[in-house]
Amino acid sequence: MKKFLPNFLIGIFVLILTSSSVLQDDNSFEAQINAIKQDCKDKLDGARYEGSKVTYFVPGTQKQTKTVEVFFLLRGEYYVAISAKKASVPVNIRLFDAAEDVPERTLLKEYKNVGDQVILLKSEELNELYRSKVPEVERLKNLFVDYQIAAGKPPVKEAVVMVMGRKPL
Amino acid sequence: MKQTTKLLLFASITLIFSACGGKSQSKIEQPAVEETLEDEVSLEEDYMLPQPITLVHLFKDAGLSFTPGLTNPASNKTRYVKKVDQLLNLGVYSTDLAYCALNGETQSAREYLTALQLLGTKVGLEKVFSDKTIVDRFDKNLEDLDKLEELIYELQEKYDSYLEGNDLQSLAAVEFAGAWVECVYLGTTEAKKDPNKFSVAFVDQFSLLSNIVKGLEMQPTDDKRIVRIKALMNDLLTTYDGLPSVKKASDNSNFDAPVLTQDDMNQLSRRILQLRKEIITPTNK
Numbered sequence: 001m002k003k004f005l006p007n008f009l010i011g012i013f014v015l016i017l018t019s020s021s022v023l024q025d026d027n028s029f030e031a032q033i034n035a036i037k038q039d040c041k042d043k044l045d046g047a048r049y050e051g052s053k054v055t056y057f058v059p060g061t062q063k064q065t066k067t068v069e070v071f072f073l074l075r076g077e078y079y080v081a082i083s084a085k086k087a088s089v090p091v092n093i094r095l096f097d098a099a100e101d102v103p104e105r106t107l108l109k110e111y112k113n114v115g116d117q118v119i120l121l122k123s124e125e126l127n128e129l130y131r132s133k134v135p136e137v138e139r140l141k142n143l144f145v146d147y148q149i150a151a152g153k154p155p156v157k158e159a160v161v162m163v164m165g166r167k168p169l
Numbered sequence: 170m171k172q173t174t175k176l177l178l179f180a181s182i183t184l185i186f187s188a189c190g191g192k193s194q195s196k197i198e199q200p201a202v203e204e205t206l207e208d209e210v211s212l213e214e215d216y217m218l219p220q221p222i223t224l225v226h227l228f229k230d231a232g233l234s235f236t237p238g239l240t241n242p243a244s245n246k247t248r249y250v251k252k253v254d255q256l257l258n259l260g261v262y263s264t265d266l267a268y269c270a271l272n273g274e275t276q277s278a279r280e281y282l283t284a285l286q287l288l289g290t291k292v293g294l295e296k297v298f299s300d301k302t303i304v305d306r307f308d309k310n311l312e313d314l315d316k317l318e319e320l321i322y323e324l325q326e327k328y329d330s331y332l333e334g335n336d337l338q339s340l341a342a343v344e345f346a347g348a349w350v351e352c353v354y355l356g357t358t359e360a361k362k363d364p365n366k367f368s369v370a371f372v373d374q375f376s377l378l379s380n381i382v383k384g385l386e387m388q389p390t391d392d393k394r395i396v397r398i399k400a401l402m403n404d405l406l407t408t409y410d411g412l413p414s415v416k417k418a419s420d421n422s423n424f425d426a427p428v429l430t431q432d433d434m435n436q437l438s439r440r441i442l443q444l445r446k447e448i449i450t451p452t453n454k
Contacts, residue, residue: 034334049323050219053215066211067213071377073227098420130423141422
């Protein structure tokens with residue numbers, strides 16, 4: 001019985017040490033995401049913040065695709081900054097004008113293995129590209145951004161960060 | 170040995186406090202669900218919704234003018250006691266704030282800002298809304314509509330970051346549902362008189378609806394009110410998708426938008442009014 005208290009306390013100590021380290025990892029992960037978000041915001045060239053989306057994933061044994069739908073509802077130029085810095089596996093970014101289930105959707109642009117660089121999309125450039133591929137359209141109001149995430153290890157949570165801004169007319 | 174025990178006891182207590190204090194931000198009531206790593210990943214198909222002020226801009230750019238008495242009175246703010254009512258009307262008031270500010274109704278806008286601060290604090294987002302300097306800056310810029318607009322975007326950014334940083338995006342889905350319904354409600358009154366003029370703006374607004382419904386479906390709650398609102402929104406979406414003009418149009422929203430007729434607008438309007446009434450009426454205790 002005399003030994004019970006110290007052993008019990010050692011057990012508690014180890015348990016708390018472990019959970020505390022998990023919390024710290026979690027906080028540090030979030031801090032890194034916030035820093036990346038700030039990097040993306042800095043790339044928006046003074047455009048007014050419209051929103052952000054952090055896409056979380058766990059690299060698996062097979063490649064996976066995650067899509068983020070964004071809306072360019074207003075006139076003016078939209079800027080979208082994307083960073084896959086917090087991904088340990090190669091990430092390709094593919095831009096479409098419609099969802100996967102829409103037949104004959106158009107691939108506007110593709111960025112292969114984006115690495116640490118922040119990709120900056122500008123709606124005016126995308127509009128020009130879109131009109132060159134589909135002459136009957138006026139402009140993009142709806143953009144589907146596919147992240148093609150390669151297979152890989154280890155099984156930990158990773159993320160792609162997107163921040164959007166707009167410069168009014 | 171006694172020394173070691175004391176040391177361990179002290180270390181454990183210290184760690185307990187530090188571990189508990191690690192994430193001290195207030196959490197909104199959510200059912201306890203054991204999370205695995207797989208649960209923490211994002212959906213295969215996700216979306217980024219615009220700000221309530223962007224929704225209002227869309228209608229304003231289409232020519233929507235200000236109609237006094239349409240918004241949900243700011244004085245109703247104290248009537249919302251249930252958290253779900255507070256969240257929905259946080260969205261409603263975000264739209265009303267933008268509607269008033271963009272139309273130069275700055276005194277009313279200020280009242281909505283105060284209403285937002287009250288409801289925001291009540292739902293546990295005091296870190297975003299309790300900043301008194303916001304009202305001060307608002308007051309200083311009452312004559313400068315661009316600055317007011319800037320301030321609203323800034324507040325929204327703060328709100329977004331807080332929700333994202335604290336894993337509370339599900340709250341944003343409820344708030345946005347309120348904001349969207351209020352906006353289409355404000356647009357309906359004029360659009361019914363001139364469907365042609367507002368058809369494109371309405372179609373653009375409705376391009377968001379399926380994602381709003383998806384956001385409500387993801388709510389970790391079986392709250393009767395959310396269930397009811399979800400059902401009404403689904404009905405609105407089904408009605409919209411079933412309109413002949415919409416059925417004829419392409420699935421690709423970048424192509425020619427459907428042209429809504431007077432009859433289409435009437436059908437949508439009835440449902441929007443019902444939905445909006447449901448949202449701004451406080452739950453009976």
